[in-house]
Amino acid sequence: MRIINLNPDTNIGASSWFVDIEGHGLLMDAGTHPKLEGRESLPRYDLIRDENVIAIAISHCHHDHVGSLPMALRYFPQARVLMSELSYFLVERVLHNSVNVMKRQRDELGIREYPLFSHDEVDEIAPVFQGFRYNREIDYAWDAKPRANFVLPTLEFYDAGHALGSAGLMVRGQKETLFYTGDVCFHDQTILRKARFENVKADVLIMETTRGNRALPPGFSRESETERLRLSIQRVLARGGSVLLPTFALGRTQEVLALMALWMSEGKLNPQPIYIGGLGRVFTEIYDLEAHRTHRQYPNLQLREALNLIVLDQGQATKMKLGGGRLFVITAGMMSEKTAAHDLGMRMIGDENQAIFFVGYTDPDTPGGRLKAAPQGADFVFSPSAGSVSRRCEVDEFDLTAHANRNDLLDFVGIVDPRTVVLGHGEESSRKWFEDEIRSRYPRIKIIQPVVGGTLNV
Ligand SMILES: [Zn+2]
Ligand SMILES: [Zn+2]
Numbered sequence: 001m002r003i004i005n006l007n008p009d010t011n012i013g014a015s016s017w018f019v020d021i022e023g024h025g026l027l028m029d030a031g032t033h034p035k036l037e038g039r040e041s042l043p044r045y046d047l048i049r050d051e052n053v054i055a056i057a058i059s060h061c062h063h064d065h066v067g068s069l070p071m072a073l074r075y076f077p078q079a080r081v082l083m084s085e086l087s088y089f090l091v092e093r094v095l096h097n098s099v100n101v102m103k104r105q106r107d108e109l110g111i112r113e114y115p116l117f118s119h120d121e122v123d124e125i126a127p128v129f130q131g132f133r134y135n136r137e138i139d140y141a142w143d144a145k146p147r148a149n150f151v152l153p154t155l156e157f158y159d160a161g162h163a164l165g166s167a168g169l170m171v172r173g174q175k176e177t178l179f180y181t182g183d184v185c186f187h188d189q190t191i192l193r194k195a196r197f198e199n200v201k202a203d204v205l206i207m208e209t210t211r212g213n214r215a216l217p218p219g220f221s222r223e224s225e226t227e228r229l230r231l232s233i234q235r236v237l238a239r240g241g242s243v244l245l246p247t248f249a250l251g252r253t254q255e256v257l258a259l260m261a262l263w264m265s266e267g268k269l270n271p272q273p274i275y276i277g278g279l280g281r282v283f284t285e286i287y288d289l290e291a292h293r294t295h296r297q298y299p300n301l302q303l304r305e306a307l308n309l310i311v312l313d314q315g316q317a318t319k320m321k322l323g324g325g326r327l328f329v330i331t332a333g334m335m336s337e338k339t340a341a342h343d344l345g346m347r348m349i350g351d352e353n354q355a356i357f358f359v360g361y362t363d364p365d366t367p368g369g370r371l372k373a374a375p376q377g378a379d380f381v382f383s384p385s386a387g388s389v390s391r392r393c394e395v396d397e398f399d400l401t402a403h404a405n406r407n408d409l410l411d412f413v414g415i416v417d418p419r420t421v422v423l424g425h426g427e428e429s430s431r432k433w434f435e436d437e438i439r440s441r442y443p444r445i446k447i448i449q450p451v452v453g454g455t456l457n458v
Pocket of ligand 1: 060062162163183
């Protein structure tokens with residue numbers, strides 16, 4: 001089996017893996033790098049331009065896994081695009097949103113090569129997308145010539161419990177198997193139940209390592225953490241301050257909204273409107289509409305009915321009054337420039353009455369990361385457009401992760417029992433932790449830290 005890591009960076013970056021299993025090429029994920037701009041943000045498709053990519057399989061609809069799908073299809077126009085059925089309902093929305101974001105960045109940040117693809121291109125490629133239920137074996141090498149005694153490789157999606165539609169990918173050849181975790185969560189979230197990766201066995205495992213550099217504090221539980229969040233929100237609202245939870249539109253937004261819906265229905269949080277972003281609304285609607293197809297908790301909870309959700313209009317974040325205790329659950333999770341979370345944050349940071357609570361990963365090199373790192377009362381540069389601001393608002397962080405905790409992933413390695421594990425989707429310190437732990441716990445397993453564009457014969 002031959003694997004090429006196409007991520008242009010050594011950290012989480014843009015996920016994309018080429019795998020050749022018994023002569024059949026498959027591209028797994030086609031992401032974009034959230035911190036790089038223009039063509040720099042793309043996976044290194046140029047390295048595999050001469051490969052025969054029969055199919056492109058998408059693990060889930062976060063940008064770092066699907067954001068460059070139209071570019072990948074320019075290299076491999078004959079490829080089918082395979083994903084879980086739930087991702088199938090999301091993917092076009094995500095890609096059209098990417099076009100809008102890129103256009104805005106071209107106009108406002110002067111990135112001339114944007115947009116890298118157009119709305120028309122998204123519409124043109126959409127007919128080759130195919131959605132599949134979890135745990136159905138798919139013959140992905142459909143155009144390969146059947147030969148005597150030859151079993152075609154197959155692909156199967158496993159529920160990864162990370163965000164709606166998220167999947168781990170099992171590729172089975174005649175002689176060997178590969179499992180790619182995508183982004184995975186081994187504990188129940190508020191809506192989504194944990195991954196169903198039971199009984200996964202494979203010769204080669206490609207694994208995410210997001211939380212390798214993060215130990216859970218002693219006594220940590222998700223329940224106590226959500227309770228801490230609820231009490232913090234209540235405290236800020238009671239003093240007339242507003243609360244901003246910067247979140248990603250797909251997944252985290254719906255998980256936080258579900259918490260609030262439960263709190264309000266149980267009388268633990270006073271009912272009040274919640275302001276969300278336009279894209280957050282779209283994905284919330286899809287979470288509601290596809291509730292019956294989803295392996296989830298509270299299957300009858302419809303967020304749009306349980307909550308009074310108000311979509312923030314373009315530009316409203318810079319104008320609306322913040323007194324009187326408002327609740328905002330809006331993008332972007334890292335408060336990147338030109339987002340509602342950034343614009344609201346800019347107005348809240350200097351006001352000690354307001355609170356900004358983070359509920360997900362924040363890269364240190366983003367406005368959100370810089371806000372978190374700044375000491376209380378200190379001046380710091382929030383972003384190039386906001387300039388230097390003084391941190392006076394309340395800032396806190398709540399660990400409501402949608403990624404597997406590192407010890408759960410380590411246990412999973414033992415279940416899969418591969419001959420080789422390839423460590424991806426993590427910072428260097430995270431991958432190093434896994435390398436050391438796997439080496440001491442499972443000494444027979446070969447561990448690979450892939451380099452950018454490196455070919456792995458595994
Ligand atoms: Zn993800
Ligand atoms: Zn990811």
